[in-house]
Amino acid sequence: MTPKRAVVTGGAGFLGSHLCDALLGGGWSVVVVDNLLTGRRANLAHLQNDSRFELIEQDICQPFDVGRIDYVFHFASPASPVDYMLHGIATLQVGSLGTFHALDLARKYGAKYLVSSTSECYGDPLEHPQKETYWGHVNSIGPRSVYDEAKRFTEAVTMAYHRYHKVDTRIVRIFNTYGPRMQLNDGRVVPNFMKQALRGEPLTVYGSGKQTRSFCYVSDEVDGFLRLAKSDEHLPVNIGNPNEFTMIECAQLILKVTGSRSELCYEALPQDDPKQRCPDITKARTLLGWEPKIDLETGLRLSLDYFKKAVAEETSGR
Ligand code: UDP
Helix, strand or coil: CCCCEEEEECCCCHHHHHHHHHHHHCCCEEEEEECCCCCCHHHHHHHCCCCCEEEEECCCCCCCCCCCCCEEEECCCCCCHHHHHHCHHHHHHHHHHHHHHHHHHHHHHCCEEEEEEEHHHHECCCCCCECCCCCCECCCCCCCHHHHHHHHHHHHHHHHHHHHHCCCEEEEEECCEECCCCCCCCCCHHHHHHHHHHHCCCEEEECCCCCEEECEEHHHHHHHHHHHHHCCCCCCEEECCCCEEEHHHHHHHHHHHHCCCCCEEEECCCCCCCCCCCECCHHHHHHHCCCCCCCHHHHHHHHHHHHHHHHHHHHCCC
């Protein structure tokens, strides 16, 4: 029997590449379409000899066609605050034009479709924890709006293709996720603190450090994607770890896991930085039977070798 074929846009990125591994592990053949703006070939290097795998370097803001496919996983977008602020226009384009093209592909082949959305749709939330029914508190003209509004538009187009064209769509709202293959310099808190701790430099806590995030280990997150992919739920589903940490607690845990003696130093809080973020995962629990299994300390330990290697490679100039 011919294996089912999936396309993963943004498959060279952190989450996209882990999704590719999981799909191949589940017997799929996989084609990645990625313009490598923030994705990296290195994330897929281990798959290059797998005959079921293909990487096409292409910008999905142009129409694209990879032939018959059974599933479209639309994961292309810069996703860290540093990346999307650097590539603001490209972020808006991939969330809008790129999403139309990904949906057109699913429609053409009658394929199922799952798109990565984000907790940023909730903005700096006034409701806590955030349920999928919360409409959000988003600054449409602030520096983060290039990402927040692109993803809110992505959700709107996806629902429109579902309603008007009957495309079989799913939307996952992803909360902070970490693990191997995160870019060392994407500015997110886990890679920043890991890098600083491993180099013996001060850990840069922004603001008071009392703002909270909840961190999901990548294998848990991808398990949530696959469960949602198999479901018939068309409305957004939160996938994230509901255990909330302040950034000071996160820094202290990273010092513990790395055995580092670095100190904490305090820097200015970026504009519109959400004060609290934590998913309500009741829907994922009841609908998908999903919940995260790996706590933050365990996940940081599982990520340590990757970050040590990445820091060593950067130090040696590779
Ligand atoms: N942060 C920090 N120090 C850093 C990087 C980030 O204190 O070196 C804070 C940031 O202000 C935010 C939280 O960590 O409150 C998570 O930031 P990240 O960029 O990882 O993702 P976000 O959840 O903001 O999209």
